[in-house]
Amino acid sequence: MLWAITTTKEAMRLLPHALLACAVAIFAVLVATEGRSADVRGEEYFTNLPLVTSEGEEIAFFDDMLKDKIVVVSFFYSECTDYCSLTVARLAQVYQWLGERMGEDIFFVSITLDPENDTPEKLQTFKEGFDADKGWTFLTGSRENIDTIRFKLGEKARALNLHRTDMVIGNAKTGVWRRSSVMGSLTIALQSILELDPEHSKSAQTNAEALQAALKINTVYDLSAHPGEAIFLRACASCHTIGYGERYAPDLAAVTLRREEDWLKAYIMNPDLALKAGDPTAVALNDAYPGVVMPNLGLNPVDVEDMLSYLKAADARLAVAEEEAAASFEAFEKAHGLSE
Numbered sequence: 001m002l003w004a005i006t007t008t009k010e011a012m013r014l015l016p017h018a019l020l021a022c023a024v025a026i027f028a029v030l031v032a033t034e035g036r037s038a039d040v041r042g043e044e045y046f047t048n049l050p051l052v053t054s055e056g057e058e059i060a061f062f063d064d065m066l067k068d069k070i071v072v073v074s075f076f077y078s079e080c081t082d083y084c085s086l087t088v089a090r091l092a093q094v095y096q097w098l099g100e101r102m103g104e105d106i107f108f109v110s111i112t113l114d115p116e117n118d119t120p121e122k123l124q125t126f127k128e129g130f131d132a133d134k135g136w137t138f139l140t141g142s143r144e145n146i147d148t149i150r151f152k153l154g155e156k157a158r159a160l161n162l163h164r165t166d167m168v169i170g171n172a173k174t175g176v177w178r179r180s181s182v183m184g185s186l187t188i189a190l191q192s193i194l195e196l197d198p199e200h201s202k203s204a205q206t207n208a209e210a211l212q213a214a215l216k217i218n219t220v221y222d223l224s225a226h227p228g229e230a231i232f233l234r235a236c237a238s239c240h241t242i243g244y245g246e247r248y249a250p251d252l253a254a255v256t257l258r259r260e261e262d263w264l265k266a267y268i269m270n271p272d273l274a275l276k277a278g279d280p281t282a283v284a285l286n287d288a289y290p291g292v293v294m295p296n297l298g299l300n301p302v303d304v305e306d307m308l309s310y311l312k313a314a315d316a317r318l319a320v321a322e323e324e325a326a327a328s329f330e331a332f333e334k335a336h337g338l339s340e
């Protein structure tokens, strides 16, 4: 029989051919699946249901938001008092890094889960609070349309505060869709977005270090040291700096000097309760920062102690730095005969 392999030697000779045939078959299946998924995840899947942007413009979901684009879709609501404003703040950091590519080939789409409350005007204030501009669209719409679209994207929470903090990223042209998160390393989140571009593998920045160097990424968002510092970097640094000016929220430099310790502890643990109770400082702060709200991050009392010891240590360091600066200024004046 023609196909009978009679000797071991013969079998060894044919093995490479068999393996090659297998590889070709597997490759063909992969290509077919990839091709098919591109077809499946089109307008028929994502729908062209109308939603409304923060500028009050009506859009068709697939055609206007996803088609031919690399997209990052996330869910939030503007009155969220826990992780979703932190998610948006961390996403805003990735947005800044993507720079010129935003609105060119990469687009962010953030959809409210609270359309009854989130009017286009509210979304616009929220959007401006995070310096979101070109290429980042905030959407509201009818409850029915939002529910249909979020179910398609795997966001199936039945209560607002149970919603996922991860996001759906994809390239609607190649049909590749994934989940990613901004709650871990932001460099990895950035990389996962860039890798959706088939051309990215040809770029010089395919590894994390090269990317960090090229975009001057501040790795403080990814690292941790002091227990309070770890919490600060993970949960606070997207909105607050200590001594580097306002971000989306007050600079926390000297906050341990301008506020009572007990107030700080209570506020950091439950800012939403302080606001609801009409605490005058909480109300004044909230008025001074419209759009962004200090979130309740679910810290436990130990976290809050760590946080406070970190903020105090930072303030002590700043005080020393200020004294040193004052001393060297004085020495400079003396040396140049400027002081009496």
Ligand code: HEC
Pocket: 085, 086, 089, 231, 232, 235, 236, 237, 238, 239, 240, 248, 249, 250, 252, 255, 259, 264, 267, 268, 285, 286, 287, 288, 289, 290, 292, 293, 294, 295, 297, 299, 307
């Ligand atoms: C999503 C952005 C965001 C995050 C994340 C965030 N905050 Fe805030 N924080 C604010 C805003 C905005 C205010 C001003 C009050 C307001 O508008 O609600 C504020 C106010 C404060 C204040 C009062 C400042 C003052 O001048 O008295 C403290 C203290 C504070 N935050 C600490 C923290 C700590 C600690 C963390 C992390 C555990 C944190 N915040 C995380 C946005 C944020």
